[in-house]
Amino acid sequence: MAREILDSILNDIASDEKVVFQNQLQELLNLAHQPLDLQHFLNDFLFRSCQLFAANAGVIWFADEAKSRLEAKAEVHIEHLLLDDETHLAHDQLLRDGMSLTSSVVVKPFSAIAPQATSCNPTDSFLVLGPVRIANHTLALVELVLGPKPLRGQTTELQTAYGRWLDYVLASLSDGIERRFLRASATLTPALDRLRAVSDEVQDIQQMILKRVEQSLQAFAGMNFGTLKSNQEFANSVHALLDRHGFRVICPECGAPAILRCQKAGNSKSGAFVFDHYLETGRTFHGGPSTFPNVKLTTKPPRRKRGS
Numbered sequence: 001m002a003r004e005i006l007d008s009i010l011n012d013i014a015s016d017e018k019v020v021f022q023n024q025l026q027e028l029l030n031l032a033h034q035p036l037d038l039q040h041f042l043n044d045f046l047f048r049s050c051q052l053f054a055a056n057a058g059v060i061w062f063a064d065e066a067k068s069r070l071e072a073k074a075e076v077h078i079e080h081l082l083l084d085d086e087t088h089l090a091h092d093q094l095l096r097d098g099m100s101l102t103s104s105v106v107v108k109p110f111s112a113i114a115p116q117a118t119s120c121n122p123t124d125s126f127l128v129l130g131p132v133r134i135a136n137h138t139l140a141l142v143e144l145v146l147g148p149k150p151l152r153g154q155t156t157e158l159q160t161a162y163g164r165w166l167d168y169v170l171a172s173l174s175d176g177i178e179r180r181f182l183r184a185s186a187t188l189t190p191a192l193d194r195l196r197a198v199s200d201e202v203q204d205i206q207q208m209i210l211k212r213v214e215q216s217l218q219a220f221a222g223m224n225f226g227t228l229k230s231n232q233e234f235a236n237s238v239h240a241l242l243d244r245h246g247f248r249v250i251c252p253e254c255g256a257p258a259i260l261r262c263q264k265a266g267n268s269k270s271g272a273f274v275f276d277h278y279l280e281t282g283r284t285f286h287g288g289p290s291t292f293p294n295v296k297l298t299t300k301p302p303r304r305k306r307g308s
């Protein structure tokens with residue numbers, strides 16, 4: 001199809017011009033793959049598009065999220081598009097409607113953008129408006145100012161071809177923009193690798209802390225602080241310290257991560273140290289020595305899912 005559009009345009013052009021034209025087009029299409037940053041790519045693309053379409057001026061407009069404001073990200077000889085306050089507003093409206101286009105159009109001087117459309121071209125120039133679309137979303141709008149008597153594309157037939165042809169060219173523009181956005185996100189992989197390395201390092205440090213805390217707690221093995229209240233206070237303090245670092249004690253009976261508590265027990269006045277944990281059968285207490293046990297630590301398991 002592209003070939004067909006191109007031929008219909010080239011028919012209109014003197015044969016010596018055709019070579020120049022085709023070379024210009026090829027250079028334009030190659031741009032997307034050049035190592036240019038986004039701004040240079042847009043500048044270069046617009047400049048060459050103006051050459052190709054024999055346009056006096058051109059702008060690449062980008063919309064903000066709400067499409068309420070359009071910002072010129074690249075411009076060529078925009079001084080040729082002289083607008084007073086009134087035409088400026090009308091031109092803004094034209095651009096906003098242009099953002100809703102799904103394909104390029106040529107808008108004649110002082111004419112509506114489409115039949116029944118409210119916005120119109122307020123200038124005496126032929127304007128080509130082409131939406132730059134990525135994944136069905138209009139990201140930008142290319143505006144080419146052809147002047148009151150365009151060098152190329154004077155007949156209605158040619159204007160239609162111009163629109164279709166700009167679509168073809170703009171596919172390469174959106175490709176180039178996408179590549180540059182993707183290139184920006186390509187640094188995600190090394191960033192994730194670095195994050196993983198940091199995470200490994202933190203895990204190593206956490207293991208060192210775990211061993212250090214474990215050693216300290218093992219020094220209390222066999223101790224009893226005399227009363228239930230004192231033993232509970234000690235057990236609570238131990239748990240607070242462990243919880244702060246994401247640790248749990250390992251139940252010596254079943255090996256599950258547990259919280260060490262001191263509870264009232266039948267005949268012991270100072271209570272018993274128990275391992276409190278949720279097993280498949282529900283909340284369970286294991287153990288029950290009357291003195292502080294020789295604890296081993298583990299990291300806290302992920303939070304249990306509701307209902308499981």
Ligand SMILES: [Zn+2]
Nearest residue numbers: 251253254286
């Ligand atoms: Zn247990």
